[in-house]
Amino acid sequence: MKDFIIGFKIGFKEFGENIFLVVNSILLSFVYFVGIGLTSLVAKLFWKKFLDTKPDKKLRTYWSNFNPEEKPVEEYYRQF
Amino acid sequence: MYILGLSCYYHDSSATLLKDGKIVAACEEERFTRKKHDSSFPLNSIRYCLDSQKIDIEKIEYIGFYEKPLLKFERIIYQHLHSFPLSYKLFLSSTPSLINEKLRVVEKIKKELKYKGDVLFVPHHMAHAASAFLVSPFEKAAILTSDGVGEWTTTAYGIGEKNKISLLKEIKFPHSIGLLYSTITAYLGFSVNNSEYKVMSLSSYGDMNTGTNKYYKKLKQIIDIKDDGSFRMDMSYFEFIYKNRMPSKKLCSLLDGPIRKEELITRRHKDIAAGLQLITEEILTKILNHIHKTVKSDNLVMAGGVALNSVYNGKILAKTPFKRLWIQPNSSDGGTSIGAAAYIYNTILGKKRNYVMEDAYLGPEFSNEEIEYFFDSNKIKYTVFKNNDYLVKKTAKLIYENNVIGYFQGRMEFGPRALGARSILSNPCNKKMQEILNTKVKHRESFRPFAPAVCKEDALKYFECDMPIPDSADFMLMVYPVKKEWREKIPSVTHVDGSGRLQTIEIKDNPLYYALIKEFGKLSGIPILVNTSFNIRGEPIVCTPYDAYRCMMGTGIDCLVIGKYLVKREDNLQDKWDSEKAAID
Numbered sequence: 001m002k003d004f005i006i007g008f009k010i011g012f013k014e015f016g017e018n019i020f021l022v023v024n025s026i027l028l029s030f031v032y033f034v035g036i037g038l039t040s041l042v043a044k045l046f047w048k049k050f051l052d053t054k055p056d057k058k059l060r061t062y063w064s065n066f067n068p069e070e071k072p073v074e075e076y077y078r079q080f
Numbered sequence: 081m082y083i084l085g086l087s088c089y090y091h092d093s094s095a096t097l098l099k100d101g102k103i104v105a106a107c108e109e110e111r112f113t114r115k116k117h118d119s120s121f122p123l124n125s126i127r128y129c130l131d132s133q134k135i136d137i138e139k140i141e142y143i144g145f146y147e148k149p150l151l152k153f154e155r156i157i158y159q160h161l162h163s164f165p166l167s168y169k170l171f172l173s174s175t176p177s178l179i180n181e182k183l184r185v186v187e188k189i190k191k192e193l194k195y196k197g198d199v200l201f202v203p204h205h206m207a208h209a210a211s212a213f214l215v216s217p218f219e220k221a222a223i224l225t226s227d228g229v230g231e232w233t234t235t236a237y238g239i240g241e242k243n244k245i246s247l248l249k250e251i252k253f254p255h256s257i258g259l260l261y262s263t264i265t266a267y268l269g270f271s272v273n274n275s276e277y278k279v280m281s282l283s284s285y286g287d288m289n290t291g292t293n294k295y296y297k298k299l300k301q302i303i304d305i306k307d308d309g310s311f312r313m314d315m316s317y318f319e320f321i322y323k324n325r326m327p328s329k330k331l332c333s334l335l336d337g338p339i340r341k342e343e344l345i346t347r348r349h350k351d352i353a354a355g356l357q358l359i360t361e362e363i364l365t366k367i368l369n370h371i372h373k374t375v376k377s378d379n380l381v382m383a384g385g386v387a388l389n390s391v392y393n394g395k396i397l398a399k400t401p402f403k404r405l406w407i408q409p410n411s412s413d414g415g416t417s418i419g420a421a422a423y424i425y426n427t428i429l430g431k432k433r434n435y436v437m438e439d440a441y442l443g444p445e446f447s448n449e450e451i452e453y454f455f456d457s458n459k460i461k462y463t464v465f466k467n468n469d470y471l472v473k474k475t476a477k478l479i480y481e482n483n484v485i486g487y488f489q490g491r492m493e494f495g496p497r498a499l500g501a502r503s504i505l506s507n508p509c510n511k512k513m514q515e516i517l518n519t520k521v522k523h524r525e526s527f528r529p530f531a532p533a534v535c536k537e538d539a540l541k542y543f544e545c546d547m548p549i550p551d552s553a554d555f556m557l558m559v560y561p562v563k564k565e566w567r568e569k570i571p572s573v574t575h576v577d578g579s580g581r582l583q584t585i586e587i588k589d590n591p592l593y594y595a596l597i598k599e600f601g602k603l604s605g606i607p608i609l610v611n612t613s614f615n616i617r618g619e620p621i622v623c624t625p626y627d628a629y630r631c632m633m634g635t636g637i638d639c640l641v642i643g644k645y646l647v648k649r650e651d652n653l654q655d656k657w658d659s660e661k662a663a664i665d
Binding site for chain 2: 024025028029031032033036037039040041043049050051052053054055056057059060061062063064065066070073076077078079080
């Protein structure tokens with residue numbers, strides 16, 4: 001009986017994890033295709049570039065500014 | 081005032097504790113969990129840091145985190161927006177941990193540590209820069225940070241003066257020396273974020289001539305390098321923006337073959353590694369020359385994974401106008417916990433700098449009583465050294481007689497290198513020692529060299545070092561040529577190209593280790609030891625007496641010199657096991 005209960009618990013936990021995976025995948029797929037996909041397609045229609053992926057021989061340098069000015073302390077409490 | 085610095089959720093999680101601006105404890109989580117490059121929340125490391133000072137979490141005034149999680153999240157979303165729909169699989173696999181862990185850092189810290197104070201977020205490359213400059217010996221220095229990627233930044237430079245850091249320029253994702261190096265590492269069949277140093281070692285076997293190495297020319301096609309060292313990669317050769325795989329089919333075609341799997345390393349692989357090393361050196365030299373012109377300082381500090389390229393580090397002072405160099409010993413992400421904490425203390429709070437990182441012995445240590453208790457409770461046979469003098473003489477003799485010694489003394493090192501606290505030591509004069517170590521102990525690729533440990537004042541006799549020898553050589557971060565007349569006399573630490581990644585030792589940093597090398601010199605005529613990390617292949621460096629004993633009994637290490645005790649493998653054969661069967665690379 002004890003073995004049955006332990007086995008049942010393990011099986012139920014695995015079942016829960018599998019359900020979690022399926023639900024997670026469905027939700028994430030929805031977010032990916034609707035949120036990311038639509039935004040990406042609309043942005044690309046307007047020639048928006050999210051990343052530079054090719055060298056540009058015309059540019060003299062690829063260095064960009066880092067915003068070197070001193071920041072207030074509050075800036076470091078933010079995660080962005 | 082106590083400040084805790086944290087780094088986690090990418091690779092090499094770590095914690096660093098600062099007391100009034102001085103590092104009093106630092107450790108990587110992998111040493112406790114025994115998972116190499118562990119990225120989990122560094123709870124064990126934090127506990128160690130607090131216990132080492134006998135304080136609890138209420139004493140911590142600030143916690144510094146090594147990056148800005150939302151900026152990183154923004155970059156990842158941009159990757160998906162750019163690559164839609166190619167990034168679907170990556171999105172499904174990476175988003176749960178992003179949402180559950182990386183964006184909930186504050187909640188995690190407060191919940192796990194019951195911490196009620198302030199958590200500050202230091203940008204990733206600022207944390208690298210701070211780890212290099214604020215604990216360096218320089219009042220003013222140029223700073224270069226370069227790694228795979230932080231939030232958006234992959235390479236940055238700037239200036240540090242007193243307790244201020246100003247990063248001036250950056251190169252942004254996806255253009256990255258670190259990711260280029262990792263991509264070729266993956267192409268050559270090695271693990272990413274782990275085995276880049278193997279590619280660096282392999283490069284010495286290839287054609288290091290830009291005029292004749294065809295893969296140097298081929299790799300130049302995929303990256304545009306400007307005169308100021310700034311660069312941009314052609315991303316059609318890479319897949320890391322939208323896949324867990326790094327090289328694209330186009331890159332495989334350019335390099336004349338598929339990704340290496342189990343097959344033997346050929347001349348082609350060696351030349352590809354050499355071509356990559358040549359390009360890396362070309363970019364870094366141009367960047368450093370540009371920085372010197374812009375920043376106008378003869379001092380240079382560096383951090384970020386790229387700064388662990390010790391082959392190039394040994395050439396910096398010869399190839400650029402910089403006169404002095406300091407590199408953060410734990411240059412990869414593990415070291416950013418130092419940077420996050422030091423940046424808060426020195427730069428945000430404006431406190432004067434009062435600490436120079438002269439050694440890396442910041443990890444846990446074990447008393448003789450603790451070691452003896454472990455032996456007695458496990459029925460391990462051992463002998464006791466009467467005093468340190470006897471320990472030094474006996475250990476030197478054992479090494480001279482070609483025994484392989486596991487050497488476990490004092491506080492563990494912080495960072496990727498074993499520096500004489502958790503080291504395997506052996507005789508460099510024995511021609512077969514490299515083979516013995518590779519087959520009996522380390523079970524690693526035959527092309528990888530072992531490091532020589534030498535007292536600082538003796539280094540110039542055996543190696544063609546910069547003068548004065550940079551302090552970074554104390555941390556095994558510089559490769560220099562072995563002088564021609566000594567190459568045949570110390571074959572097991574001389575690489576195929578005649579170089580050695582030496583560790584220099586000063587008496588003030590580790591007197592026992594220093595004395596041991598000198599004593600070995602009296603016996604052999606050459607005061608140099610082979611020093612390699614004390615670990616089983618695929619595992620982190622040993623941390624505890626248990627780890628050390630287990631490592632000895634699972635490999636071909638002959639003796640363990642631990643605290644004041646000597647343990648011989650042959651006396652304890654009941655605990656013998658085969659570590660190679662369990663090894664995961």
